[in-house]
Amino acid sequence: MNEHLLSRRQFTARCAAFGLSLPALGAMLAARAAAQDPGTEAAPKPGARTVRLPDGTMVPSLGQGCWHLGQGRHPVAVEQEALRTGISLGMTLLDTSGNYGSGRSEQFLNHVIAGQRERIFLVSKVEGDEVSGDGIARACAASLARLGSEYLDLYLMHWPPPSATFPGMVAAFEQLRAAGKIRAWGVSNFNVGQMEDLFRVPDGHRCATNQVPYSLNNRRIERELLPWCREHNVPVMAYSPLGGDNHLVVGDRTLAQVGSSYGCSAAAVALAWVTRSGSVIAIPESGAPAHVRDNAVALSITLTPQDLQTLDAAFPGPPGAS
């Protein structure tokens, strides 16, 4: 029988019959592809999920958050290995901020991206209290110096400043874009009212993403913000996609059950769920190589309608969500 005609469950069952789990098979195929074409292993793999930004740039639907990295949660060498593992498995979008660890996250990334900058989609952030004067340009220059990079792929306003400052904020981002210091800009933690205010400003529609919390146990954006972003072609970048440090979903029984039919972890199922629409990018953070390998499996999982129903029952969405 043609393998393309097998359902994922049938395919998984056959892999199991040959002693292969789906993640093991994925890792094997990735290793084979890398061996055949060295230097291209970090490019999105055929079939791996990507999200299209408004300017046409394609990014992987799964990136890596870097909030606590380089700050002693794990040994530095282990965290470096974790990020490099993720990059080699296609999680080439890295999310940091000028204020993570007072710049230590960006300094840590400097060492990871050195020698492979062009393979990375680098995201950093500026704070709302840096909008006045040339504050955004100065913050960007400081981030670039810490990162050892000539440019950012995406620069985000971390938390919304007052709407009255949006025209100046957008103008500052656009100047950085024209100067080649950033390739795109976006926002974070903006609600629908703030997105509407932003879109009324000249060039406000150039906003490439809104980075907000989204996970199975935090589905609040499904009521208003997610539909608004869909209608206005603004991809959402989901932070804390595993629930965040204090509400992690990785120990959940339902997720583990769904994962068992794919031979993958609960974490991979949670991330496949966050990225299921094709217009949401998830940025899980991990400083542990084994966790990163688990997470990367989400790039190759497509949950079935039955899986989605099971997860809806265990983690109901907000009333009135579409």
Ligand SMILES: NC(=O)c1ccc[n+]([C@@H]2O[C@H](COP(=O)([O-])OP(=O)(O)OC[C@H]3O[C@@H](n4cnc5c(N)ncnc54)[C@H](OP(=O)(O)O)[C@@H]3O)[C@@H](O)[C@H]2O)c1
């Ligand atoms: N824009 C904003 O305001 C904002 C706010 C918060 C976060 N963020 C961004 O979003 C990123 C991720 O958010 P987050 O750190 O809050 O939450 P998260 O990614 O949902 O959770 C991170 C936690 O999950 C653990 N973990 C990761 N993979 C795992 C796996 N496969 N199995 C078990 N545990 C696993 C990590 O520990 P290990 O290191 O031990 O794996 C860490 O404790 C941040 O790094 C940051 O870049 C942005």
